Amino acid sequence: MFQFKTKKTILDIRPYVPGESKSDSTERLVKLSSNEGAFGPSPKAVKAMQEAATNMHRYPDGDANILRDAIAKKNNIDKKNIICGAGSDEIIMFLCQAFAGEGDEVLHSEHGFLMYSIYAKAAGATPVSAPEKDLIADPQALLDKVTDKTRLIFLANPNNPTGTYWTRQTVVDFHTRLPKNVILVLDSAYAEFVDDPDYTAGHDLVKQHNNIVVTRTFSKLYGLGGVRLGWGHASDEIIDILNRIRGPFNANRCAQAAGVAALNDDEFVQQSIEHNKKMLDWVSAELISLGLDVVPSQGNFVIVDFGDEERAEGCRLYLKEQNIFVRQIGGYGLPTYLRISIGLEDEMKLALEAICAYLSK
Ligand SMILES: Cc1ncc(COP(=O)(O)O)c(C=O)c1O
The missing domain is CATH 3.90.1150.10 (Aspartate Aminotransferase, domain 1)
Structure with a gap:
């Protein structure tokens, strides 16, 4: 036993x-x-990583300052509202750890990214799935599943594995109908590939609402999946909580260097x-x-x-x-x-x- x-x-x-x-x-x-x-990966990212490797005996900058500066500049957002992680997976894990526990519910759509329910359970919470319509997350079905136990809602936009997405307006309408104490996480891992002008990765919404979080990754467009690098964008309050549980050197030296170079290789x-x-x-x-x-x-x-x-x-x-x-x-x-x-x-x-x-x- x-x-x-x-x-x-x-x-x-x-x-x-x-x-x-x-x-x-x-x-x-x-x-x-x-x-x-x-x-x-971009050859510039490979080169930056090789250079960083000569110093791999040194701990990285725990606050990932240069990387957060570069992310802030590229996305026109405030550096203080960015947290970096070992993949966006880690940011998803921090969110579950920080905001959900026993007796709480973490909501996602039927065919949503599998790590949402895994990290919800790891935190002791109960994942709840809402049906989709034609393989697209259904706003009403998600709202119907919101209870006073709901702490987080994860929406991959576009979603993996379906590739379907919500426009900015759908996200805004959905968010308007949510209780203010529920955190909406827009997982924008594939945002760079979207060509619909009515889409938003969500950074504009994070600036307006303290209960919206956006997660992004270097694993897809930037081809850096093997070094594990992702980040989150959130309000001061949420970033403060996430930083309390973040390991001091969670984004490694080589990943940070590769990330900056990849981001700048237009x-x-x-x-x-x-x-x-x-x-x-x-x-x-x-x-x-x-x-x-x-x-x-x-x-x-x-x-x-x-x-x-x-x-x-x-x-x-x-x-x-x-x-x-x-x-x-x-x-x-x-x-x-x-x-x-x-x-x-x-x-x-x-x-x-x-x-x-x-x-x-
Ligand atoms: C929707 C979605 N979110 C997050 C991730 C995690 O990406 P990473 O941890 O490599 O940043 C993936 C990876 O497949 C994904 O498809």
Whole structure:
């Protein structure tokens, strides 16, 4: 029998399963399973990191001053309202730890990012899921689930894995109807890829409301998933609380250096955004022409419905045999779908050819 005492909610956690990345083959691996950014990191970020590595025996700047200056400047926000983390995951964890505990509820939409419920349970709280409509978070369904126990609402905008999103107006209307003591977290991990002018990552809203938090990441557009770097933007009150539980050196030296360089490599950023848009449009159209149901995405990935679970899994395994990794998303309640990240042009062509071959088998 398990002899150690832990929170009951922790025993309920099913550990997160990352996108597959290991292969025994020595052939080229086409990894389209973790939304990691087609071009990898900016060469300027790699160089900055190598330089920082010569000082890796020194603790980093615990307040990530240079990085927060750079983030503040790029996003036209106040540095004092920024907190950096080991991935935006860590900011999500801090939020749950700080604001939710036993007896509290943490709300998210049906197919929301899995870490919300994991961190809610880790904090001792109860995750609550609200149904979506056509794979889009449904404002009314979320509001219907708000109780006097609700502490946090997480909305990935755009959402992973669906790629669907809310416009600024929808966010504003939703927030207006929330109790003032509930914190709305806009997880804008994929914000850079959105091309709808009516969208906001939410920084303008954080400036107006002390109960809105925005989280951002360097893992997607900037291709820095391996060094773990993300950040949050929130009111003075919330930042103060989060800083109390933040480890003193949570954003490491190399990550901070890479982050600053990546943020300032405008050309790389622009090329990555343009490439994503072009490839996302292309691959979506091609998949539709194969007769598959494709959910319109504003991220750097797309989900495709194969109609039944067996066919989806069959396709995933068929691709895997050819060293092409895509993501099965049964854990998100979408077992008939596969999620395909946007990679390089030739990678997308290889994936598409393989899907085509699988379907015509
Ligand atoms: C919606 C969403 N939020 C947050 C994250 C976490 O990103 P990271 O911890 O790498 O910053 C991810 C990663 O896949 C994501 O899809």
